[in-house]
Amino acid sequence: MAESLISSLECHVCSNGLIVFSADVEADRVLLECEECMTGRWGPDEELHFLTTDMLTRPATYDEIRAMGWSLLIQAP
Numbered sequence: 084m085a086e087s088l089i090s091s092l093e094c095h096v097c098s099n100g101l102i103v104f105s106a107d108v109e110a111d112r113v114l115l116e117c118e119e120c121m122t123g124r125w126g127p128d129e130e131l132h133f134l135t136t137d138m139l140t141r142p143a144t145y146d147e148i149r150a151m152g153w154s155l156l157i158q159a160p
């Protein structure tokens with residue numbers, strides 16, 4: 084299982100979680116997910132958030148993240 088790529092974003096909900104790039108397996112759509120409080124949102128500027136605990140997610144690939152135009156948000160290792 085690949086590790087999720089981490090973003091440089093901060094969680095607006097818990098303020099201390101790592102935001103990782105995930106993909107909703109059913110919708111095959113990339114989302115941002117907080118590893119701490121398990122909230123997700125569909126984009127970096129999206130205020131609306133939801134719980135990802137009921138969703139089946141997988142780590143998003145670099146190519147998927149780049150296709151969304153978010154590659155600059157990937158935190159350098």
Ligand SMILES: [Zn+2]
Pocket residue numbers: 094095096097098099100117118119120121122
């Ligand atoms: Zn959080």
